[in-house]
Amino acid sequence: MTLADVDALRSPAGRALLAALQGYDERAALALGERLRREHPAPLVAAAMTQARLRARAAPRLGPAAASMLLTPDGLEQATRAEVAARRARRFVDAGVRDVVDLCCGVGGDLLPLAAAGLDVLGVDRDPVACALAAANAEALGLAARARVLAADVTAVDVRAHGGAFCDPARRAGGRRVMAPEGWSPPWSWVEGVLAASPAAGAKVAPGVPRDLAPPGAEVEWVSVDGDVVEAAVWAGALASGVRHRATLLPSGATVTGSGAEEPPPVGPVRRFLYEPDGAVVRAGLVSAVVAAVDGSLLDPTIAYVAADGLVPTPLARPYEVLEALPFQLKRLRAALRARDVGTVVVKKRGSALEPEQLRRQLRLTGSGTATVVLTRVAGEPWALVARPA
Known part of the structure; x- marks a missing residue:
């Protein structure tokens, strides 16, 4: 365009x-x-x-x-989901921030919700087309009075001149994801400078970032929507809440926090119920919160599946009732499923190299029922659990 x-x-x-x-x-x-x-x-x-x-x-x-x-295809790919952006804007408002500079604003995925929350926002991006689109979008949504857009190099912006700063560095190059933070544009070292200089700063980062990415005193928050981890953010200054890690689950708004120094959860055998922690909880390293909530234990110290005797409602994990558990062997699993007249399986896996579609073909099931097959490790050994949503 x-x-x-x-x-x-x-x-x-x-x-x-x-x-x-x-x-x-x-x-x-x-x-x-x-x-x-x-x-x-x-x-x-x-x-x-x-x-x-x-x-x-x-x-x-x-x-x-x-x-x-x-919109542009790249702008849409980078744009924050509406519910995540609205919640992020409220964080600035709740901290008493009145004006924000949105660095790498793109087509306005965060610029517009920030303005809609009542903040005065300056969006800056080096792409003049993206800036033109962001300005057009602000006008179309009736937010032009609060949202200004400037085509410029974000690294030349003095973030100290604004009450708050938000940055969304580009994490793609040549159509591919850039995994190394120093390969982002601008690089993570520059983003850290923004987090240190602004009195209230946030940065959008990839969900797969290392848990120790944030500088001392900052908070890393992983966010999921309907169970899918969609992004992570680093909060600093007035926007940091004093915790090191946070997992937030939308649309419920459930949140759990940790210091980054949690004790490893206990490990135990298969029990009547299996809990699958939300992806944001797993990314944040807070599976111990699920273990505590359901009075459970891990099946394996390296796998984020939690076993428990009781069915305990928790927004942090999805529960399954275990119908049968056996050390993994294809013939034994096939026989167990056929005995239950299962013809369709939903395959979940953590810690298994088997591909779900490959397993479905190998099982050759013809029954009329449905079951969930969980491929995982129990005390280091491969197991298969036949289960159903609880």
């Missing part, structure tokens, strides 16, 4: 075309495109149809606001 494309989409003709394309059937895209090109310039039709597709893709991530936004 170019700046000319942005201007064309923001023109009256562009707005009308986008409105007409809302919810169009992609199966009729070829015929629709041909018809529209008889009435509008071809570049405008191509840009508008691309936006219609991006908006449809963005709806689960960005919510109702997606229907009014202008």
Whole structure:
């Protein structure tokens, strides 16, 4: 996308075309495109149809606001989920921050929720097209009075001139994820400088970051949505809450914290119930909180599955009732499932090299029932648990 494309989409003709394309059937895209090109310039039709597709893709991530936004594929990939961004904005508000500089703002995935929360926000990005889109999105959502956008090098911004700072460094290059924090753009060493200089700072990072990534005194928070770990964030200054690690589960809002120096949980045998901790809890190294909540134990010291005798409601883990447990052997597992008339299995695994689809093929089941098969280790040995959601 170019700046000319942005201007064309923001023109009256562009707005009308986008409105007409809302919810169009992609199966009729070829015929629709041909018809529209008889009435509008071809570049405008191509840009508008691309936006219609991006908006449809963005709806689960960005919510109702997606229907009014202008996007790019990369901008959508980097944009924060709406519920996560709204919760993040509240953290700034609750800390008494009034204005925030949003570094690497992209198309406005965090800029807009920050402004919607009542903060005055300056978004900065080196990509002029992204800045133009962010400004257009702020205008479309009625937030232009609170959200300003500047095309500039974020490393030249004096974050001390603002009450708070948020940074979302690019973690992709050439279409691939960049795992090493110093390979991000800007690099993690620069982000650490922002965290140290700003009175209230946060940075969005990849969920797979090491738990000791944050500088002393800072907090690392892992966030899941409907059980999927979607991101992590580092909080410093007034936004750090005094804990080292936090796991937050949305939409419930359940949260659990730790110091980073928790004692290893006890290890024990298979019991009547198996608990699968939420991914954010696992990433944060807080499985011990699940063990304590259900009065349980780990099946293996290196595997995040918790065994317990009772069914205890907890938002931190998903419970299963164990119907049968056996040291893993394909023939024994197949026989156990056939004896229960199981024809369909949901395969879960932690600590097993077997691929779920490969196991399903090898089992050759023909029954009418359904079961969950958990492949894991018990005291270092491979086991299979036949279970059902509790």
